[in-house]
Amino acid sequence: MDKIHDIIIIGAGVVGCALARALSRYKLDVLVLEKEDDVAGSTSKANSGVIHAGYHKKPGSLKATLNVAGHSYFQRLSDELDFPVKFIGKLVVAKKENEIEDLRKLMDRGFKNGVKGLELIDGKQIKHFEPNVNGFAAMHSPVSGITSPYLMCIALAENAHLNGVDFVFDTEVTGISKEKEIFVVQVSNGSIYRSRWLINSAGLNSARVSQMICENDHRMYPCRGEYYITDKVDTLIKRLIYPTPSKDGVTLGIHITPTLDGNILIGPSAEYIERLDDTASTREVMDKLKRESSQFLPPIKEAKFIRNYAGIRAKLFHPSSGVKDADFVIEEDESIKRMINLIGIESPGLTAAPAIAEKVVGIIGEKEALVDDEKFNPERKAPVVFEHLSDDEKARLIEQDPDYGEIVCRCETITKKEVLAALNNPLGVRTLDGVKKRCRAGMGRCQGGFCTPRIVEIMTDEYGISPEEIYKNNESSNMFFGKVKDDREEG
Amino acid sequence: MIEKKVDIAVIGAGPGGLAAAVSAKESGADVLLIERNPFLGGILIQCIHDGFGLHLFDKNYTGPEYAEEMVNRLENAGVPYLTNCMVIDLNEKKELTVVTSKGLMKLIAKAVILAMGCRERTRGALEIPGTRPAGIYTAGVAQNLVNIQNLRIGNDVVILGSGDVGLIMARRLKIEGLNVIRVIEILPYCSGLVRNRVQCLEDYGIPLTLSSTVIDIHGKDRLEAVTMAKVDRDFNVDHDTTEKIDCDTLLLSVGLIPENELSKKAGVNLDNRTSGALVDNFYETSTEGIFSCGNVLHIHDVADYASNEGFFVGEKAAEYAKGKWKHSGGKPVKIGNGISYVVPQYIRNDCNEVELKFRVTQPFENVRIIVKNGDDVVFKKRVLKVIPSEMNILKLKSIDPEKDVEVKIVIIDKNIN
Ligand SMILES: Cc1cc2nc3c(=O)[nH]c(=O)nc-3n(C[C@H](O)[C@H](O)[C@H](O)COP(=O)(O)OP(=O)(O)OC[C@H]3O[C@@H](n4cnc5c(N)ncnc54)[C@H](O)[C@@H]3O)c2cc1C
Ligand SMILES: Cc1cc2nc3c(=O)[nH]c(=O)nc-3n(C[C@H](O)[C@H](O)[C@H](O)COP(=O)(O)OP(=O)(O)OC[C@H]3O[C@@H](n4cnc5c(N)ncnc54)[C@H](O)[C@@H]3O)c2cc1C
Numbered sequence: 001m002d003k004i005h006d007i008i009i010i011g012a013g014v015v016g017c018a019l020a021r022a023l024s025r026y027k028l029d030v031l032v033l034e035k036e037d038d039v040a041g042s043t044s045k046a047n048s049g050v051i052h053a054g055y056h057k058k059p060g061s062l063k064a065t066l067n068v069a070g071h072s073y074f075q076r077l078s079d080e081l082d083f084p085v086k087f088i089g090k091l092v093v094a095k096k097e098n099e100i101e102d103l104r105k106l107m108d109r110g111f112k113n114g115v116k117g118l119e120l121i122d123g124k125q126i127k128h129f130e131p132n133v134n135g136f137a138a139m140h141s142p143v144s145g146i147t148s149p150y151l152m153c154i155a156l157a158e159n160a161h162l163n164g165v166d167f168v169f170d171t172e173v174t175g176i177s178k179e180k181e182i183f184v185v186q187v188s189n190g191s192i193y194r195s196r197w198l199i200n201s202a203g204l205n206s207a208r209v210s211q212m213i214c215e216n217d218h219r220m221y222p223c224r225g226e227y228y229i230t231d232k233v234d235t236l237i238k239r240l241i242y243p244t245p246s247k248d249g250v251t252l253g254i255h256i257t258p259t260l261d262g263n264i265l266i267g268p269s270a271e272y273i274e275r276l277d278d279t280a281s282t283r284e285v286m287d288k289l290k291r292e293s294s295q296f297l298p299p300i301k302e303a304k305f306i307r308n309y310a311g312i313r314a315k316l317f318h319p320s321s322g323v324k325d326a327d328f329v330i331e332e333d334e335s336i337k338r339m340i341n342l343i344g345i346e347s348p349g350l351t352a353a354p355a356i357a358e359k360v361v362g363i364i365g366e367k368e369a370l371v372d373d374e375k376f377n378p379e380r381k382a383p384v385v386f387e388h389l390s391d392d393e394k395a396r397l398i399e400q401d402p403d404y405g406e407i408v409c410r411c412e413t414i415t416k417k418e419v420l421a422a423l424n425n426p427l428g429v430r431t432l433d434g435v436k437k438r439c440r441a442g443m444g445r446c447q448g449g450f451c452t453p454r455i456v457e458i459m460t461d462e463y464g465i466s467p468e469e470i471y472k473n474n475e476s477s478n479m480f481f482g483k484v485k486d487d488r489e490e491g
Numbered sequence: 492m493i494e495k496k497v498d499i500a501v502i503g504a505g506p507g508g509l510a511a512a513v514s515a516k517e518s519g520a521d522v523l524l525i526e527r528n529p530f531l532g533g534i535l536i537q538c539i540h541d542g543f544g545l546h547l548f549d550k551n552y553t554g555p556e557y558a559e560e561m562v563n564r565l566e567n568a569g570v571p572y573l574t575n576c577m578v579i580d581l582n583e584k585k586e587l588t589v590v591t592s593k594g595l596m597k598l599i600a601k602a603v604i605l606a607m608g609c610r611e612r613t614r615g616a617l618e619i620p621g622t623r624p625a626g627i628y629t630a631g632v633a634q635n636l637v638n639i640q641n642l643r644i645g646n647d648v649v650i651l652g653s654g655d656v657g658l659i660m661a662r663r664l665k666i667e668g669l670n671v672i673r674v675i676e677i678l679p680y681c682s683g684l685v686r687n688r689v690q691c692l693e694d695y696g697i698p699l700t701l702s703s704t705v706i707d708i709h710g711k712d713r714l715e716a717v718t719m720a721k722v723d724r725d726f727n728v729d730h731d732t733t734e735k736i737d738c739d740t741l742l743l744s745v746g747l748i749p750e751n752e753l754s755k756k757a758g759v760n761l762d763n764r765t766s767g768a769l770v771d772n773f774y775e776t777s778t779e780g781i782f783s784c785g786n787v788l789h790i791h792d793v794a795d796y797a798s799n800e801g802f803f804v805g806e807k808a809a810e811y812a813k814g815k816w817k818h819s820g821g822k823p824v825k826i827g828n829g830i831s832y833v834v835p836q837y838i839r840n841d842c843n844e845v846e847l848k849f850r851v852t853q854p855f856e857n858v859r860i861i862v863k864n865g866d867d868v869v870f871k872k873r874v875l876k877v878i879p880s881e882m883n884i885l886k887l888k889s890i891d892p893e894k895d896v897e898v899k900i901v902i903i904d905k906n907i908n
Contacts, residue, residue: 228618229615277711279622279623280620280621280622280707280708281620281621282620283620283706286618286620304616305615305616305618306613306615306616307613307614307615308615308618308620308623309623391492391588391595391597392492394590394595395492395594395595398590398591398592398593398594398595399594402592402593404590405575405590405591405592405593405594406575406590406592407527407577407579407590410527410577411752413579415590445610445613446610446611446613447613447614447615448632449610449611449613449629449631449632450610450632452632452636453632453635453636453639453640456636456640456642457640467640467642471625472624472625472712473712474712476711476712476713477624477625477712477713478625478713479625479626479644480636480642480643480644481643481644481645481646482642482643483641483642483643484637484641484642484643484667485641485667
């Protein structure tokens, strides 16, 4: 592969995807290398999906400024790229009188950071807003919102791809060198990619990846956050419900997050762990999540749970060192020119991603003129979501294409047509989890019980592959081991 | 939009819905049976083992044979049906929205029979900690993948839960040459039918470990192992007894949940004991003109019972559609000591005869099943053994519907008898 790309991005999390899309408006040859099977294969799929308002972080820090700036992009991005956002508002709830001081501090920070609409409310007003929530007082943040983090990544990446960016999956960067001002990037399958610029948005691996060529002493302290997902409970809460932030400043505390699909997320916990990829759930934390969340939302105890998951924060400090926070690292390396490192992009990284992307574009733009690509198309259409349509629209679609008339996933009412659209996604992702992220088949209360056999059938037909070639996500997650009976025996 | 009117719409063509459709038609109603799958028969089609029809047909059929027998009856009765059509909405006015490959259909019915069956409890509902690799299936999904799709789902298998589907799959996988390591059950007894324990585990030398559960799952991409531990009577885990079992497949057979999402849309009130609708002894739900039968009402041990219920409900729904009687509500049946649930939950005030179906909370030996009507004992039977996995059915011939009916278990004191 002798081609020299203008820019290689390492990692297709939300930061890599936002950057790919931001760069795709210029006349540049951009390539994204990702070790997982799909975009949002790591932290960017396992978080709270909250579009933070920006009152939490220290005024003047990158975390604060890029959060507030990032927030301001979301509505437009959602309009252009057709992924869901909803500004449902948030209550940060003080359980006792002595926590009001904490709320005031947040108000103060929010004011300094330029967050709009914050107000303190009392217990009575809490009940007015959220009848099921208990609290003494709360800070109401009307501009806080939610999105689907993986649909957002898919939308950003598909639009980038439409505008010429290539994505290569199942490809881990294993070594970096520089020959005559050109980066030589080695990957897991032995191939080599070359580029003029190299951008490291490798999330949890970003310190390691930077140290493949740069000299620095960044170190990653993985901090796991576990969650519960409930079955649909539309009526319990309308807004995000947060406790006052933990005193150690490590996290925002276990909160309750309604999702766009009517489920509720409980979490995340915060626990420093050994391994960067240990996303297992643990009994102790699962019990704690239920206990703590029911303190301010008692009816959550009755909720039915459909799944657990965990995401890992890319922290650059360990609280035992006395450090309370570390800012995002977003910079061109001092000695390795045109290598930009994005390290420690933890919360509010999802919210900040569009602003982080613009900041990186700025760094590049200072060094060389970026030429607008007049063919750039800012719009991307999401596939149809049958369940969201009116009866008349549903009827019309089925008449146009009978594949809309076969429901494959009964819990989420997903049609065969939607599964086919997911299978034929522009990024060429071909795994079961890829289908699930794109059309929600298998995300409901039966967790794929009814639809998995049918999806396997549709996948083998559509791709012309055998079932052994179907993977849950990466190539060691195979689902099947051949046939039970030889075909000949069947007849 | 396709629009249609019908006396009775039956949702779901498993053994319950098929029977309901046949009997509603034979009682003179104009019926439409709607099934989501491309075939009739419901869950029976993937149950290729025998043991079906012993009660209803006095035959030892496989699931598909039982379904064929029922479908023959349906065709003889001339019941129209739709396959590949899913009801996605139902309201209190008994208007159904149906997705069909020809278009969206609005169906207006005088009466609706809910026969949507059940789904399986999943890992998420069980809240098992650990990683989330490929290789974890519910037993019914595994049954479909193996029996219908002819797929080998793994090599070394652990089964959690001794429900009937799990027991049957233990045997099935063993026959297909997989290594079935063991079945792990949290209760101190096997939760499936005795005949399944004997014929599926004991006959094939598959070990069953009681009072134990899976407390952790290992493996990042494909399952690599599970951790098993003993539990005490209150299900507290004894962490000194953990054992790591290497396996690449975990089957869950830990309970079935009636599939009542559609029922809720029609305002049907549910019983938290059965997770099915609350019904009176005509199997009418809290929403007038909507009836329920089969596994969507309560989980049945065998298909025959689901069909029997369907036959009864079809007739009642036909009577309702003809205006023979009105919604009544009735008096709640009282659930006494040792009883986990009773169906129906209400007895109409115009009935003296009623059939009660119930399960016990735990295995009992040498007890009396007693039904009281007011102060009178109207049913009394001594039994040597009753277990939760076996549904009990009893008929009461002449009760006073104005007085309370209570079902309970009384332990026989050996000293007195
Ligand atoms: C529990 C939790 C909750 C959070 N909640 C929120 C929230 O509500 N709102 C918010 O704004 N933020 C939140 N965040 C933060 C947010 O999720 C992250 O900041 C964001 O997802 C980081 O994106 P990223 O692209 O930097 O990293 P990632 O998503 O980790 O992407 C990095 C990618 O690089 C790939 N990669 C790594 N190494 C290599 C290599 N060698 N070669 C090729 N590819 C490689 C990885 O596979 C991965 O896909 C939360 C984080 C956590 C952990
Ligand atoms: C996996 C499994 C194995 C079993 N093994 C045995 C056995 O060995 N022996 C035995 O006697 N019994 C067995 N049983 C029990 C017996 O088969 C069931 O009791 C019986 O199938 C229940 O019948 P049903 O009609 O209520 O439900 P089902 O058979 O589940 O039928 C319900 C039907 O409704 C359809 N449906 C659901 N929602 C909709 C909708 N919205 N629109 C249209 N259609 C819909 C479904 O597709 C399905 O076909 C087994 C049950 C299960 C789940």
